[in-house]
Amino acid sequence: xxxxxxLGAVDLTRCxxxxxxxxQTHEALRMLRRPARHGYHHAWLRRLRRTLAGxxxxxxxxxxxxxxxxxxxxxxxxxxxxxxxxxxxxARMRATDPALARVEMVRSLAGTPGLAESPQGRAALDDPxxxxxxxxDLTELAWHALIAPDWPRHRAxxxxxxxxxxxxxxxxxxxxxxxxxHPGIGWAGHRLTLSMYRDxxxxxxxxxxxxxxxxxxxxxxDVVSGFARAARQRQRxxxxxxxxQLVSAAARRTLRIATDHLxxxxxxxxxxxxxIRGVLEQSNLAGIRLYDTLADALASPPRPSPTRNEPTxxxxxxxxxxxxxLPREVFGLRAKARSSGLIGIAQGILIERYDLPDPPAAFALxxxxxxxxxxxxxxxxxxxxTAPPPQTTRKWxxxxxxxxxxxxxxxxxxxxxxxxxxxxxLTSALDEAVALSDADAGELHLTDLAQDDALVLExxxxxxxxxxxxxxxxxxxxxxxxxxxxxxxxxTVVDVAxxxxxxxxxxxxxxxxxxxxxxxxxxxxxxDGRCTGTxxxxxxxxxxxxxxxxxxxxxxxxAEVAAWRSWYRRAVVLDALEYLHQHRGTVLTQDEx
Numbered sequence: 001x002x003x004x005x006x007l008g009a010v011d012l013t014r015c016x017x018x019x020x021x022x023x024q025t026h027e028a029l030r031m032l033r034r035p036a037r038h039g040y041h042h043a044w045l046r047r048l049r050r051t052l053a054g055x056x057x058x059x060x061x062x063x064x065x066x067x068x069x070x071x072x073x074x075x076x077x078x079x080x081x082x083x084x085x086x087x088x089x090x091a092r093m094r095a096t097d098p099a100l101a102r103v104e105m106v107r108s109l110a111g112t113p114g115l116a117e118s119p120q121g122r123a124a125l126d127d128p129x130x131x132x133x134x135x136x137d138l139t140e141l142a143w144h145a146l147i148a149p150d151w152p153r154h155r156a157x158x159x160x161x162x163x164x165x166x167x168x169x170x171x172x173x174x175x176x177x178x179x180x181x182h183p184g185i186g187w188a189g190h191r192l193t194l195s196m197y198r199d200x201x202x203x204x205x206x207x208x209x210x211x212x213x214x215x216x217x218x219x220x221x222d223v224v225s226g227f228a229r230a231a232r233q234r235q236r237x238x239x240x241x242x243x244x245q246l247v248s249a250a251a252r253r254t255l256r257i258a259t260d261h262l263x264x265x266x267x268x269x270x271x272x273x274x275x276i277r278g279v280l281e282q283s284n285l286a287g288i289r290l291y292d293t294l295a296d297a298l299a300s301p302p303r304p305s306p307t308r309n310e311p312t313x314x315x316x317x318x319x320x321x322x323x324x325x326l327p328r329e330v331f332g333l334r335a336k337a338r339s340s341g342l343i344g345i346a347q348g349i350l351i352e353r354y355d356l357p358d359p360p361a362a363f364a365l366x367x368x369x370x371x372x373x374x375x376x377x378x379x380x381x382x383x384x385x386t387a388p389p390p391q392t393t394r395k396w397x398x399x400x401x402x403x404x405x406x407x408x409x410x411x412x413x414x415x416x417x418x419x420x421x422x423x424x425x426l427t428s429a430l431d432e433a434v435a436l437s438d439a440d441a442g443e444l445h446l447t448d449l450a451q452d453d454a455l456v457l458e459x460x461x462x463x464x465x466x467x468x469x470x471x472x473x474x475x476x477x478x479x480x481x482x483x484x485x486x487x488x489x490x491x492t493v494v495d496v497a498x499x500x501x502x503x504x505x506x507x508x509x510x511x512x513x514x515x516x517x518x519x520x521x522x523x524x525x526x527x528d529g530r531c532t533g534t535x536x537x538x539x540x541x542x543x544x545x546x547x548x549x550x551x552x553x554x555x556x557x558x559a560e561v562a563a564w565r566s567w568y569r570r571a572v573v574l575d576a577l578e579y580l581h582q583h584r585g586t587v588l589t590q591d592e593x
Contacts, residue, residue, distance in 0.1 A: 003225065005192040007211060009475040012174055012190075013451045014210025016344045017162045018082045019155060019359070022089035025143045026076030027218040029057070033064050041218070044150075051145050059131075060138050062109070062120050069111035072104035075135060078212050082344050083359050086143055094136045102128040154217050159351060159358055161215040166348025170385055181213070182223050194225050238268040239288075241276055252283050259287025342450055346381035353389070354584045369580035374420065375573060380580070382450040383573050396574075396581040403571040409560040419564060420572050429535070429561045430459045436553050437546060439537035441516060443471065445481050446524075446533035446565060455481055455534060463514045463538065470507035478502045481534040484521035488531060490551070493519045495542040517542045522554055524562040532565045 031041065032052070045052075063072050074096040079089060105124055109116040116125065124131040147154065169177040178187040186193040192211070216224070241247070259267050266289040271277040277290055347362035356362050366384070370377045390396040406412065406419035415428040426444055434442045441462025445455035455474040470479075477483045478501040484491045493499050496517050502508035511519070521536040535558050539545050546554070 002196075003194040005194070005211070005225075007190050007192060009452075009454075011210050013454060013473060013475070015169075015174060015177070016082065016210065016212055017166070017348065018079050018084075018212055018214050018344075019158045019162070020076075020079045020084060020089065020214055021086035021143065021147065021151065022084075022093065022139070023076045023078065023214060024154065024158075024216060024218065025086075025139060025147050026071075027216050027224070028146050029060060029064055029142060030071070031218045033061065033066050048146060055141070055145060057138055057142060059120070059124075059134055060142070062115070062124065063105065063135075065108075065111060070108050072101065072108050074101055074104060074132070075139065078214065082347075086140075086148075090136055090140050090143075093139065094133065096132050098128040098132060101132045105131065155358065157217055158215045162344075162359075163348045163352035165213070166345045167352050169345055170349050184223060194223065196223060238270060240270045242270055244276060245273070247276055247279050252279070252285070255288065256283070256285055259285060342378060342385065343381045346384040349384055350580075350584075356584075365580060365584060368583060369576050373572060373576040373579055374422070375576040376422070379422075379573065380576050382448050383577055384580070385450045387574075387577055390581050394582070396578050400574065400578075403574070404567065406567055406571075407560070407563040409564055411557065411560050412564070419567070422568060422572070425561075425564060425568075426459045429557065430461060433535050433537060433554060433557055434461055436557070437520070437537050437550050438539075439520075440540050441538040443468070443481070443536045443538075444533065444561075445471075445474065445536070447485075447531065451475075453485075453531075455485060458533075463511070463516060467507065467510035467514055467516075470505075470510050478505045479507045480519045480521040481536045484523045484534050484536075485531050488523055488525065488529075490520065490522040490555075492521075492544055492546075494544050497542075511538070515540050518545065520544075520546060522558045524558050524565065526562045526566050527559075530562075530566075532562050535561065 060075075063075065065071075074093055077089075077092065080092075102125060105128065106116065109121050109125075115121050165177055165180075168180055175187065178185075178192060181187075184195045186195070266287055269280065269288045269290055270293065271280055271290050277292075280288065280290060343363070343366070344359075346366060347359045350356055350362040350365060351359065354365075356365070366377060366380060369375070370380050387396075391398045411417075411429060411432060412419055412425070414432070415424075417424045417428050419425065426446075430442050430444045433439070433444075441460075443460040444458050446458050447453040448456050451473070452475070455471075457468060457472045457474075460468055471481065474482045477486060478499070480491055480493055480502070493502060496508050496511050496519060497503050499508065503512065511517070516538045518539040518541065519536060521534050523531045524533040524535060525531050535554070537554075
């Protein structure tokens with residue numbers, strides 16, 4: 001059975017590109033070990049014959065087999081950003097945890113009988129920290145000898161490939177992009193089928209990890225595929241002892257043996273009862289971290305265990321100073337990750353359209369237009385992806401001279417807000433909604449055409465980061481905002497706990513944990529019936545609380561915000577596209593300034 005990667009709606013919104021010097025070095029080394037692939041690189045190999053003869057890469061060859069098999073992930077880990085430097089990637093490689101490196105080296109050596117018992121194999125496994133340093137040094141040597149002299153040309157080829165595929169995505173959507181990746185890759189029904197590989201138990205599920213596409217000058221005509229395991233995605237492995245009444249000495253010994261090597265990234269253990277918690281605390285197990293509830297364990301990112309004397313915030317597994325800041329940091333990082341895919345696709349479109357030299361030049365152009373017209377970078381990137389191509393070399397929109405005046409909205413007059421100031425308009429709208437409805441909290445979403453009209457969280461008040469994280473990008477119900485969008489009318493949930501679908505959803509559970517029990521959401525509908533977003537309000541007590549007068553006032557406010565959004569798209573965003581088009585040849589990258 002072929003390898004099948006399952007991609008959900010959120011995965012597709014996180015489809016992104018990257019160019020990795022480290023991965024190119026890794027693939028060049030793999031190519032050198034596999035003569036069947038040499039024919040495509042004869043000229044390059046002839047030119048480097050003397051260089052190769054002087055390189056001793058034998059410690060690397062230990063983990064790069066001639067006949068395929070698993071190569072340790074840390075030797076060529078996919079990057080966390082679109083265009084990393086080789087220095088940053090090598091630093092990340094050198095920072096690989098020795099325990100994780102050892103696990104990967106054991107798996108790699110197991111592919112060749114007897115290799116793990118060889119003197120070289122035993123040396124690497126006995127001192128994985130030294131092995132990581134040695135392999136990183138050799139990889140750096142290989143980079144300078146094999147890749148660096150030709151890197152500008154390689155990078156240009158890779159950037160051109162990304163630009164071409166970004167254009168495919170812009171013209172035909174993600175379906176066109178994924179269906180055209182390779183003759184041996186099929187795309188249908190949210191499943192990416194790789195016929196050249198066998199299915200694997202760890203293959204990707206539709207869990208929001210996304211998909212990273214990296215072109216390579218050394219892989220063609222083959223395809224290399226990988227899928228991040230939970231440990232590499234920073235997902236928690238949790239041992240839930242909630243219903244356990246007794247932990248024997250034998251169980252504690254087993255737990256110590258199984259977790260001692262995890263002090264760098266402890267196993268989360270839920271010890272709900274004081275007696276179990278006390279026993280485990282007295283056992284001084286360095287490889288576990290205790291939590292009061294399963295929700296606390298899942299909400300906390302992995303981090304080293306505290307020392308015995310380090311104070312922790314009760315139930316959170318964090319020090320008191322960290323307890324308030326960490327959820328917001330995680331929320332911010334996830335929000336940034338969600339927008340990076342759109343920006344990367346927009347960069348690719350601009351590179352191809354304007355023959356820009358590289359991704360940094362495309363980003364500089366986006367940033368210049370964003371700053372001059374005060375349009376968020378994410379919003380501008382979405383417009384680049386969804387707008388039709390420029391009509392002439394001089395003007396993007398030839399029939400457009402001046403745009404209409406902003407709508408005469410009471411909201412803009414009352415708050416004295418400039419209609420082109422997107423953030424102030426949205427903040428004022430949410431302030432007004434919360435005030436006139438006597439709500440305890442509120443949120444405002446706008447649709448994003450580049451993400452199939454998914455709801456993107458723009459403003460929020462009250463509640464906390466775990467909830468906002470669940471509704472920062474909403475593609476379908478049961479979140480109440482998605483219900484209102486789908487129905488095209490206001491939706492009220494009088495008791496979240498009594499709504500089976502919502503209470504079982506992470507967003508509903510986060511609401512209940514925050515003490516919010518009633519929700520009202522209203523679509524932002526234009527005069528011609530298009531939903532451009534939602535306005536959602538929360539109350540702590542259960543029950544319907546809005547009066548008829550309040551509902552009518554919210555309806556008027558929602559219509560005003562929808563009319564403003566329509567004007568902003570046609571006026572300010574198109575102005576930003578026009579600015580970008582007319583300044584395409586004048587923006588310099590940071591390196592050129």
